[in-house]
Amino acid sequence: MKILFSAIEKEILVGGQAVIEGVMMRTPSAYAVACRKSDGSIVHKAEIVPRWCEKYKLLSLPIIRGCVTLLQSTTIGIKALDFSARVFEEVARKRKDSEQAQITEQENNIVSTVVFVLLFNVFVFIVMPFVLTSILLGHFNWSHSFGLKGLPEVLQVYPYRVDSWIAFNLFDGIFRLTLFLLMIFSMTFLKDIKRVFQYHGAEHKTVSAWEKGLNLTVENIKPESCQHPRCGTSFLVLVVIVSIVLFLPISFDSIWANLIARIILLPIVIGIAFEMIRYASKKKSGLLFLILTSPGLWLQKITTQEPDEKQLEVAIFSLKKSLELENQKQTF
Numbered sequence: 001m002k003i004l005f006s007a008i009e010k011e012i013l014v015g016g017q018a019v020i021e022g023v024m025m026r027t028p029s030a031y032a033v034a035c036r037k038s039d040g041s042i043v044h045k046a047e048i049v050p051r052w053c054e055k056y057k058l059l060s061l062p063i064i065r066g067c068v069t070l071l072q073s074t075t076i077g078i079k080a081l082d083f084s085a086r087v088f089e090e091v092a093r094k095r096k097d098s099e100q101a102q103i104t105e106q107e108n109n110i111v112s113t114v115v116f117v118l119l120f121n122v123f124v125f126i127v128m129p130f131v132l133t134s135i136l137l138g139h140f141n142w143s144h145s146f147g148l149k150g151l152p153e154v155l156q157v158y159p160y161r162v163d164s165w166i167a168f169n170l171f172d173g174i175f176r177l178t179l180f181l182l183m184i185f186s187m188t189f190l191k192d193i194k195r196v197f198q199y200h201g202a203e204h205k206t207v208s209a210w211e212k213g214l215n216l217t218v219e220n221i222k223p224e225s226c227q228h229p230r231c232g233t234s235f236l237v238l239v240v241i242v243s244i245v246l247f248l249p250i251s252f253d254s255i256w257a258n259l260i261a262r263i264i265l266l267p268i269v270i271g272i273a274f275e276m277i278r279y280a281s282k283k284k285s286g287l288l289f290l291i292l293t294s295p296g297l298w299l300q301k302i303t304t305q306e307p308d309e310k311q312l313e314v315a316i317f318s319l320k321k322s323l324e325l326e327n328q329k330q331t332f
Contacts, residue, residue, distance in 0.1 A: 012326065013281070014207050014319065015230065017077050018199035020088045023311075024080035025203070025318040026073075030325030033080040034318035035087045042314055045083050046321045048329060049076065066274025067267045073232075074117060124183075125240070126262050129175035133168055134255070165251035165258070173244030180240050184233075184299055194305060201226035202307035202315040204300075216316045218309050226304040227297045229289075230281045234296020238273040241295070246272070 016025040022035030032046035052068055053060040059068045187193055205224040206216065214220040228234075243262075246269055252258050280292040307315075 013230075014210055014322075015073075016203040016207065016315075016318070017080065017232065018196050018203055019080050019084035021195065021199070021314075022084050022087070023199050023203045023206075023315040023318045024077065025206070025315070025322040026076060027322045027326040029329040030322050031076050031080070032318050032321035032325065033083050034314050034321065035084050036310065036314050037087060042317050043087055044317065044321050046325050047079075048325060062275055063268060063271030066271035069274060070270055078117070122263060122266065124179060125176055125243075126266065127259070128179060129172045130259050130262065132175045133172040136171060137168060166248060168258075169248045169250060170244075173240075173247065176243060177240050180236065184302055188302060195311075197303055197305040198307040198311050199314070201304040202311040204228040204231065204304060205307070205312065206315040206319050210319060216320060218312045218316070221312050221316065222309075226306060227300040229284075229293040229297065230277060231296060231300055233299050233303055234293055235273055235277050237295045237299060238276050238292065239269055242273050242276070243269045 012027055014025065014027055016023055018024075019033060019035065021037075022033060024031060024033040026049070028049070029051060030046060030048050032044055034042050034044040036042055049072070052072065053065050059065060202221075204226050205221045207228060207230075208224040209216065209221045243266075246265060247262055250258055250261050250265075252261060276292050280289050283289045
């Protein structure tokens with residue numbers, strides 16, 4: 001059966017993410033998440049997505065739209081994970097008279113989770129590298145410092161003046177990249193992560209087939225690559241690399257000002273990385289394309305694995321449901 005419309009006929013960017021025993025697929029105006037239950041059946045949830053960038057023209061400007069997209073993608077991703085967790089745990093539904101209260105509770109939980117995720121990432125990838133660099137430079141006498149009593153010896157150094165901010169910022173970037181790579185590699189030790197990586201591969205294969213205008217069948221999707229240049233992994237790699245370059249010239253007299261400057265510049269870093277991925281997805285060839293996508297594609301060899309046919313079926317199901325809503329949205 002032919003799909004609703006091909007990627008060639010409509011310029012539609014499709015993305016997604018792996019969830020617990022399933023896949024979430026997103027089109028510009030909708031998303032759908034599908035999961036395989038223990039009895040073999042597929043359950044799904046699909047919703048229309050508000051087009052913030054179309055509704056508010058300011059949000060569609062370059063750089064700004066990257067931050068908006070990340071915020072919306074994070075929210076949708078958490079919703080999808082919440083749905084898959086409920087399916088996986090087979091949580092009993094509440095009575096109909098309490099459904100509205102349940103929805104309100106879920107929305108509040110999602111907002112708090114999004115805030116936590118954003119703050120956690122700022123701490124791990126901005127504050128921690130900064131602190132580790134401060135400790136390193138202090139112990140090697142590359143900064144003027146004083147001791148902080150009552151703390152472990154390794155923490156008894158706090159620089160208040162740095163001799164070379166370029167060196168400081170370079171080490172800060174190295175620590176940030178190291179923490180990111182450790183996070184990726186540590187995921188391989190999680191229980192049952194292999195199936196999540198397989199669904200991640202299924203998502204990429206399905207999106208690739210869709211972008212080529214192929215009919216969404218298991219036979220057509222199987223030969224596609226598990227790696228995709230527009231993957232979130234590639235985006236995160238670019239965020240880390242752009243942050244190293246953008247933070248390099250920062251050199252305020254106050255060490256606190258330098259830390260705050262990093263946090264303030266983070267949305268710009270995200271926006272630039274988004275524009276680079278956006279450009280790469282349109283270019284699809286050439287030296288610049290290879291430079292922008294190769295690090296992320298290499299890391300995807302860790303975060304994706306070859307899926308089986310049943311997992312591909314789930315990815316196909318999810319994308320078709322998302323496309324159905326997209327078609328309805330564009331019709332009206």
